[in-house]
Every structure is written in structure tokens, then in C-alpha cells.
Amino acid sequence: MQRTEWDVIIVGGGSAGLSAALMLGRSRRRVLVVDGSEPRNRFSAHMHGVLGHDHSSPLDLLAAGRAELTRYHDVAVESGTVASASPLDTDDIGFEVVLESGERHTARRMLLATGLRDELxxxxxxxxxxxxxxxxxxxxxxxxxxxxxxxxxxxxxxxxxxxxxxxxxxxxxxxxxxxxxxxxxxxxxxxxxxxxxxxxxxxxxxxxxxxxxxxxxxxxxxxxxxxxxxVAPRPVPNDRLLRQLRARTIRQNGVDWVLVDASGRTNVPGLWAAGNIATAQSSVPVAMAAGNLAGSGINADLVEEDIREAIAAAQRDDG
Ligand SMILES: Cc1cc2nc3c(=O)[nH]c(=O)nc-3n(C[C@H](O)[C@H](O)[C@H](O)COP(=O)(O)OP(=O)(O)OC[C@H]3O[C@@H](n4cnc5c(N)ncnc54)[C@H](O)[C@@H]3O)c2cc1C
Structure with missing residues (x-):
């Protein structure tokens, strides 16, 4: 198998993306979070209904999340925007992303946690x-x-x-x-x-x-x-990368939402989506929960792959 630079690339470092990074970092995975620093609730000075953080700043919550991630040495959080994503040109499941800066990264799995835009x-x-x-x-x-x-x-x-x-x-x-x-x-x-x-x-x-x-x-x-x-703005998922990767969607109330299972897994092998990119019905705690599930789901999927590879390696040694 081709050695990728990262186990997981997470695009979007809001509540969903950082929560997933926490689970993956705690699983000793090599994780890159790329974040454009434009969370949906950035217009509000205070957020509410977030247990333990009621009436606190949404940006402070994300800053605290980033600070917590520094405990996990294999997790890197980088400011930037991912411009494109494509499957690896090999038999292995994996992805290459290109940032607007031109930087390229590869990973075995990818989570899109890019949120949505409110069209007023x-x-x-x-x-x-x-x-x-x-x-x-x-x-x-x-x-x-x-x-x-x-x-x-x-x-x-x-x-x-x-x-x-x-x-x-x-x-x-x-x-x-x-x-x-x-x-x-x-x-x-x-x-x-x-x-x-x-x-x-x-x-x-x-x-x-x-x-x-x-x-x-x-x-x-x-x-x-x-x-x-x-008012009720029209939700517009930030789904450019999902479209590039041809993830399946379902139309609800005139909006195409990516189809995911309970852990955020899409139909594209190795690709997950979590948070507001996958549903309009997301608050900060719901996005965190979705990221948490996606993080553990991705780690479990990688463990399965690690088992298959270990067995194949053992058989090669025997042969
Ligand atoms: C005005 C307002 C007030 C709100 N108040 C509350 C509240 O009080 N309590 C509450 O629970 N919820 C509130 N919400 C909802 C809350 O904002 C969302 O549920 C939550 O932000 C969803 O988290 P997320 O991680 O899915 O997406 P986001 O928080 O939107 O994070 C997505 C991140 O992905 C980044 N990104 C997008 N595309 C790319 C790319 N190509 N490359 C790199 N990075 C990218 C963005 O810059 C952003 O940082 C509010 C929403 C609005 C609009």
C-alpha cells in the first residue's frame, strides 16, 4: 500500500471537524485539519444551548478546541482552503487534496466538515x-x-x-x-x-x-x-468537494444533501461528511456529536484496513 502523508484529512475545523480530530488524535492517527475559519455562527457574539458553554463566544469554543488538540502530537491544524480533492490514482482507498495555496496532501481517509452558507x-x-x-x-x-x-x-x-x-x-x-x-x-x-x-x-x-x-x-x-x-435562510451546503468526488445526494426541500449513514460515511469509499454539510438540522452540540461519530467511524474503518494489511503481510512472510 502507498504510504500517505496523513491517515485522515479533515476539511473544515468547526465544531464537527475539530470534534472528529479529537477522536482521531486520541486514536494516534496522523490527522491534518484544514480550516477556512469561517464557521457559520461567526456573526454571533454569543452562542446558546451548548451545555457548559451557554452564552459564550462561538469563536472561543473553537479556539479552545484547537488548543486541546495540541496535546495530540500527530494532529496538525492548518489555516487555509481546500480547493480540490480527488481519489488517489492507486488501488488503495485514499485522497489527494490541493489547497488554494497550491500545497498538496494525501491521506487514507477524508472527512468533509465544511458546513453550510445561509442564503438570506x-x-x-x-x-x-x-x-x-x-x-x-x-x-x-x-x-x-x-x-x-x-x-x-x-x-x-x-x-x-x-x-x-x-x-x-x-x-x-x-x-x-x-x-x-x-x-x-x-x-x-x-x-x-x-x-x-x-x-x-x-x-x-x-x-x-x-x-x-x-x-x-x-x-x-x-x-x-x-x-x-x-427569518429562515436557504441552507446552501459547502459541498464543492463532495461534488468533485461524486458523493451521492438526496433532495429535501429543494436542497441536495449528501447521503450519509449514522457515522457520516458517504457512498464514496473512504469519504465521510459530518455537521452542517450533511444536514440543516444541526446546532453546535449536534455538529460535535456528528464529528465525534465520524471520528470513531473512520478510525474503526482504518483498523479494519490495518487488520487486512497485517494478515496479507503475515501471509507474504509465510510464503
Ligand atoms: C447566526 C447563527 C447563530 C447560531 N447560533 C447558534 C447557537 O447559539 N447555538 C448553536 O448550537 N448553534 C448555533 N448556530 C448553528 C451553528 O453555527 C452550526 O450548527 C455549527 O456551526 C455547525 O458546525 P459545522 O462544524 O458543521 O460547520 P461550521 O461551524 O460552519 O464550520 C465549517 C468550517 O469549514 C470551513 N470550510 C468550509 N469550506 C472549506 C474548505 N474548502 N477548506 C477549508 N475549510 C473550509 C469553514 O471556514 C468553517 O470554519 C448558529 C448559526 C447561525 C447562522
């Missing part, structure tokens, strides 16, 4: 508030705005559920339909819980002189005051 509704001023006063997840950012004036801006009818979750936290919720056709059951439910339904179109999110949120401008020029906005 095209409303001027919304991007500036993202992660500050505009959010997606009631569990991550809802409690901080309890009892405040909440604007839920729809992209489709399922946002009515988001409005109902926010109603759990505040009696002052307005649901902006943005022309979405609301099923009767959703409308009745919103009205029953005192959620205002606004059918005029939101044309702008308005900030104050400090850049904080002031309100929401409607198409007739009216400005509604709001303390917080909730």
Missing part, C-alpha cells in the same frame, strides 16, 4: 443585522429577546411554525407573510395565539445611527418598530 432573503439591510438582531433559530437566540417585539419574516408557509415558537417567548410577535399563501390551519393557529399577521411587504430592514435594529419598512412607506427579526 433578499431584503436590504437584513445582512447587516444577521447574527446581531436577526436570527434563524429560536433555541439559539430566542430567550435573549423574550417579551420584546419580534418580527418573523416569511419565506414560505413553514415560517408560521417559527412564529409560533417565538410566541412561546414573547406576546409581541408579528408574522410578515411576504406574499406567501398561508394555509387556513396555520392562519387560525397564529390568530388564536395573538400573533399579528401583516400582509404588506417588507422592503427594508432599518438600522439606527449605531447600526442597531430600528424597525422594518413596508411597501407603503410605513415603518414598524422591531427589536428582533427571525
Amino acid at each position: 432573503p433578499d431584503i436590504p439591510g437584513l445582512t447587516e443585522q444577521w447574527g446581531r438582531n436577526a436570527a434563524l433559530c429560536p433555541y439559539c437566540d430566542g430567550w435573549e429577546v423574550r417579551d420584546r417585539r419580534i418580527a418573523v419574516i416569511a419565506t414560505d408557509a413553514t415560517n408560521a411554525h417559527q412564529a409560533q415558537l417565538m410566541r412561546q417567548l414573547s406576546p409581541h410577535v408579528t408574522f410578515y407573510t411576504q406574499g406567501v399563501n398561508l394555509p387556513d390551519a396555520a392562519r387560525v393557529g397564529l390568530e388564536a395565539r395573538g400573533i399579528a399577521i401583516e400582509s404588506r411587504t417588507v422592503v427594508e430592514v432599518v438600522g439606527d445611527e449605531t447600526g442597531d435594529l430600528r424597525g422594518i419598512r413596508l411597501d407603503d412607506g410605513t415603518e414598524d418598530e422591531a427589536d428582533s427579526i427571525f
